[in-house]
Amino acid sequence: MYSSTVMDHFRSPRNVGDLPDADGVGNAGNPISGNTIALYLRIADGTVTDAKFRTFGCAASIAASSMVTEWLIGRTTEQAAAIENKTIADALGGLPPTKMHCSAMAADGVRTAIEDYRNRQDANPKDEYEAGKRQSY
Amino acid sequence: MYSSTVMDHFRSPRNVGDLPDADGVGNAGNPISGNTIALYLRIADGTVTDAKFRTFGCAASIAASSMVTEWLIGRTTEQAAAIENKTIADALGGLPPTKMHCSAMAADGVRTAIEDYRNRQDANPKDEYEAGKRQSY
Amino acid sequence: MASIYLDHNATTPVRPEVYDAMEPFFRVRFGNASSIHRYGQEARSAVEEARSRVAGLVNARPSEIYFTSGGTESDNLALKGIAYTRRAFGRHIITTNIEHSAVLNSCGFLEREGFEVTYLPVDEYGRIDPGQVADALTDHTILISIMHANNEIGTVQPVGEIGRIARDNGVCFHTDAVQSAGKLPVDVEAMHADLLSLSGHKIYGPKGVGAIYIRNGVEIEPTAHGGHHENDVRSGTENTVGIVGLGKAAELAAEEREREFRNLSEMRDALEARIRFEIDGVRINGHPERRLPGTLNVSFSGAEGDSLIMSLDLAGIAVSTGSACTSGAIEPSHVLLALGRDPRTALGSVRFSFGHDNTMEDVDYVMSRLPGIVSRLREVSAAQVPG
């Protein structure tokens, strides 16, 4: 059913936890009746330097969350914002069709966290270059 | 499925054949699309003295035909005319419900043969007593 | 590694006695039960013997038992068969909102075909009050279908009283006894049941065979039309092997029911007590007493069911979230929602279901792993735990 990578990340999820002073926080999923992820990012110079998660969900959701934190560290915010659901599934060695929504949730978490980071930047730009660059979008 | 008596009468049917100078002949069954019996009786002094049959039909029909010829020999025409389907089935050690129609066909054969005998008697009474008795019905 | 199976409500292994009874019918006594030669007769007599055994399990006459391909088909046949036969008299059906999907989705089909279905709500333990049934009756009600015991939470319904109401009102009563057979007394007379569903693989018989009891005199439109098998109620070449297996399983189930009840209750109660004592934030789903002996459904707040199952599986313990789900999509159980659980709690639930081969050591082993697994998953989801 699941690839060995999924099982590995489910058994020993990387980066479980939160970052009290995160630069961006992303919540995704359905908090009323489904899986949810909370993703915490630390970002410096436009690059993700640390990532942690908390996930309520099935094995695939937990594995996708764990995988995405590993994937994120070292990526630029642009790369992170452009993440695709398939990227995560591929990194996990594939997911059953009925579990693709788990990688989608993780991707949503990333996008929401980046958005949160950018909103904070807009509100309080500490990095002019980053803020400027973003405006050219 | 069938009792040992049915199988015995089917394997070695008694009284197969015809009686060229029968006193009564009974045809029953459905000659177009079903089992048929031709029953031949020799009758003397109101008693069946010989009986033969030809049957096109399933094992139960053949067994019932065979059994009924044995049953008939020595019976009076009254006894024969009053034969019931169940009498034959019982003598055969029972028949499956779906095969009761086979004993019914044999009983019809008997009744028709007796009727044929009586019709011949009416047309050409050689036994006044027998004819008179019948009129009292 | 440990290998402890605690998912007997999903399916059971075939018992050795059952297997031995079936074995000759694969290759030696393989005839078609409708053939008139000896191969056929051998098959026929085995089928009829099995019919008597199944009849014995539910206190019916053999002529009232018809073999099907399983519980799902029996439920479909009961619902649709009665609906089609009686539609001239009315188009209203009463059931509950915690039935097995075989009943619920047959009702859904019938609704699309113009029938009206009342889904009675249950109380927080999953029980129906017979008064609710009486209140739901209309002049057009033709059928009441209420399960004997629920597969997810084990709650047992007052089917005798419900059957009485049905009988008094001239309405057909069907009960799905797939989960209760072999665990509780199942008696079509005491239940006043007109139809009752059974399945082989829940009682240590084979998969792909089941039976339906239909009271003599109750007319039914078949769902499988064909060669007039099973007295024209269910066509299709008789699955001799499966039928013989079901017959043997029914015989064993009837013989061992009381002992089984005691054993299963004991293990279930021990696990329940230890979970309550050793793990925080748990809630037991189902009726405290009126419940199947081997069934324990527990919600662990903050831990998701699928993850729990997966973790337990990695530890060699096989359990499930309730009903074996085929879609793979995460959806809170309709049964737990019907009890009033919020969707998150429903999603954090696991069903342990004990069976013939379990022992008290299995309970110990589960308790050596379960607390750690629950806290690990709670750690993963920590920020997400409501309350």
Next chain:
Amino acid sequence: MASIYLDHNATTPVRPEVYDAMEPFFRVRFGNASSIHRYGQEARSAVEEARSRVAGLVNARPSEIYFTSGGTESDNLALKGIAYTRRAFGRHIITTNIEHSAVLNSCGFLEREGFEVTYLPVDEYGRIDPGQVADALTDHTILISIMHANNEIGTVQPVGEIGRIARDNGVCFHTDAVQSAGKLPVDVEAMHADLLSLSGHKIYGPKGVGAIYIRNGVEIEPTAHGGHHENDVRSGTENTVGIVGLGKAAELAAEEREREFRNLSEMRDALEARIRFEIDGVRINGHPERRLPGTLNVSFSGAEGDSLIMSLDLAGIAVSTGSACTSGAIEPSHVLLALGRDPRTALGSVRFSFGHDNTMEDVDYVMSRLPGIVSRLREVSAAQVPG
């Protein structure tokens, strides 16, 4: 005593290879294929492997194969499923008057539900001319269901041409390949089939399992509603043992088809030649060439079929009158009547159907007993023989 089985069109024994493949799934790998733990996963992978094998037998994709409880269920699902799905587009169905009762009685049900069915007549060999099908099409035709090979007489229909006509006219085409699988090439592409029925127990697999091919994209209303198994086409816990057996049987059938065809033809042709030569008043039913390899249907004038079968059975030879009849009532075969046989001739018919384990010695043995049996029964019925 001799024990010669010549009734393979009624059912076949499970082959040892098939049995061995199934054996582990009774008690060891017994999980419910829908469970997510390892027991479930083991069952699931076995089910999917079997699906590929069945797909291979008929040149379909695995995702187009759905498991059922047998040929009867597959036929019912095809007919009713398409009828219900497409009724908005029309209510006319075309079939033949020599279909299996599973198709005919599904049609009968649909007629009672307001559908219109055209039963095409066959020629004296049991063949349908594709032109008849084209002529019968109306604007309201939604489905053509015509069997690949007939179970009683073995006649093979020009399904490729019929499928072509269906395709060209946007009408669904279903074919019942229960009897042809493993004996003739069965290729859903060459046949332009949208639906196709198979049964396990006719190809040395177990009874109580079958399959239906449904072309990708063809929508169908299920006949068994429930837990969304089999991609929501057919609910009910997967019969893993049966499915694995069917898969293995399908694999063997595909591998051995050509050899099987030669062997069966040889034995059948030998028996046919000897019957014609050694017994008077016989007539062969079915098409001289376009016929299943192992099937021989013969009318013996003046001898009744049931008696012939019983007598042959006493001699250790198992044959049947055509279709295994469950009612026990004597009725001339609808297939033989459709060929134009008078009812008496139809009643005097026997079907010999060869299989994997038969040998030429079996033919010799049959011919050592058959002539005597026929003349004895003719003697019993002598005065009754017409002509």
